[in-house]
Amino acid sequence: MADVAHRAGVSVSTVSRTLRGLSTVSETTRARVEAAARELSFAITRSASSLVTGRTGRVAVLMPHLESWFLSATLSGMAPALRDAGLELLVYSVTDVQERADFFDRLPARRNADALLVVSFALSPAERARLDDLGMPLVFVSQHAPGRPSVYVDDEEAALRGTRHLLNLGHRRIAFLQTADETGFAWSSKNRLAGHLRALTEAGIEHDDDLIMSVPGWKGSGMAAAVGRLLSLQTPPTALFTETDDLAFRLLAALREANIPVPGRVSVMGFDDHVMSALMGLTTLAQPAAELGRTAVRLTRSVLDDTDGDPQRHIILPTELVPRRTTAPPPVER
Amino acid sequence: MADVAHRAGVSVSTVSRTLRGLSTVSETTRARVEAAARELSFAITRSASSLVTGRTGRVAVLMPHLESWFLSATLSGMAPALRDAGLELLVYSVTDVQERADFFDRLPARRNADALLVVSFALSPAERARLDDLGMPLVFVSQHAPGRPSVYVDDEEAALRGTRHLLNLGHRRIAFLQTADETGFAWSSKNRLAGHLRALTEAGIEHDDDLIMSVPGWKGSGMAAAVGRLLSLQTPPTALFTETDDLAFRLLAALREANIPVPGRVSVMGFDDHVMSALMGLTTLAQPAAELGRTAVRLTRSVLDDTDGDPQRHIILPTELVPRRTTAPPPVER
DNA sequence: TGTCTTCATGACAGCGCTTGCAGGCTAGAA
């Protein structure tokens, strides 16, 4: 910055003021400074300014991993929005239990970012408390955190509509598949299951525990076994509702492997509207992942800007049922 | 830090030394300082230390977007490796032409990270030059940059083997589908095509321009048209080799739409080994995306640590042909 | 006992920027 000042023939204060767009700089000076900065391709050392201002110009995102379609899509929604806001994107991916403990113990984000966006993370009360005394604005994405700014979809209501669709097609035996969750990372699962059950109750169908199945692991096997258990029930389901599209894809592969026609024999419904879902013809509940990311950034900006604003903002984004080829009326009974 | 020093009854220098694990601190003092730091849950302000040391403890990653499986997987490979190295991950996603110009114009990474990892980015000579005078270690990932540390797979050789497989199955008319590339973002495409053509030459098959097809856009349509053009040739291809698995999935969807059995009528081969490929039974060339990310981090660390080391390191990771259900001998001629 | 090491610690000068304050300059008013 001293170089720029020298070249423009002004003081560093003036350069600083110019580059931050303060109004108290004359047009001619501003032009000179900007030219000098451009010629030297000056880029500000954020460390130095944050030391003074206490603002880092950086936003941290905490995610359980980086591999799922949903998280990638959310992140892609965030990136341009952050760029537009002049904020940089710091990613903390906390995948296993050890990393997780470490993250909450050391809180590396502290003083290293202006806000923390917590995406799809089921926090324990202790962790929640730990984040609270981080002294940093928090925004919860894809999850509802009471009393905290959050952006999410109404998983319960969406699942309710999904199951209703299956019921309307005539299905009465509907299984629900969720990912087994050793780590406590999943958040949506509970609400989606709740919505599913509510739809069943609404329709006067009694709940059957055998039809709720947990499939282990993020990828890997276990799907075939789950399918096997469902199909060997005395009255097997005619429709399968999965917690995510990823799970639905694995399910479809397992069903094809087992020569079970979809939707001829069973219907399958997912949740997410993964890019591949359209290609696979999967009926699903679309949630606007990229929009979730963009909205989260908008919310973050408003939290950062308003000094006295209401910090308890909740934004619920709409979901949509997308009927495709994997759902149909159940086969006629013989 | 002053608070910690006060509480422990020592000077800030001693606190700093303790927290950085320098050896010149006595056991008793170290214990006192650590206790004080823990009680106050002190977290260091990285801005301040980087201002002094010139090191940010942060690594920037430049990517053309965040949505493809390949980039997500590479990023997931990097994240834990960076964490282990005590480095933070800053993501610059530069998607459209405007953003791109802006990035290379302003070079926001300058002085804001210790190194820049450039992933899957076909740089113009001007851009390359611009990065060079960034005064920052560069590591090229999934691309070969002569004279610069890079980690990549041999796309040409992999494609060569892919096409050989099709030839070995008996195919003689093999089309190659690549993504149309207005932005110049793709890098691998050229080399993969080159490998494909080399295999044809090797087999004494003459090259036919009609069999090389560009499909517009990242997603979207255009695939049906491409399929139409191929199938309306006087002698249509019996096998289709796509530049990426993403493209292959779209192709498979278009073929199913057109009632063309795979591999009965045409064989399809992809490139990547996307998570979904196994589920779809797609024959493909597996490239180790996560391993690419991990290796890139290893390379980055060695570049950052060695002050005098050889900066021209090249690491080529192996690819593997994964034969699955979408390839078979061509239909017998009638 | 005196001198030389060695070791642990503190004092202090910045790192590159921001910001309150003071001062110089210009222009309009008296």
Next chain:
DNA sequence: TTCTAGCCTGCAAGCGCTGTCATGAAGACA
């Protein structure tokens, strides 16, 4: 012409750390 009021601009004091140098205490050795 002199005075006042704005405008711009520069000065200088930090922001929270690190790293160099100096200091003093304790041990080693003759």
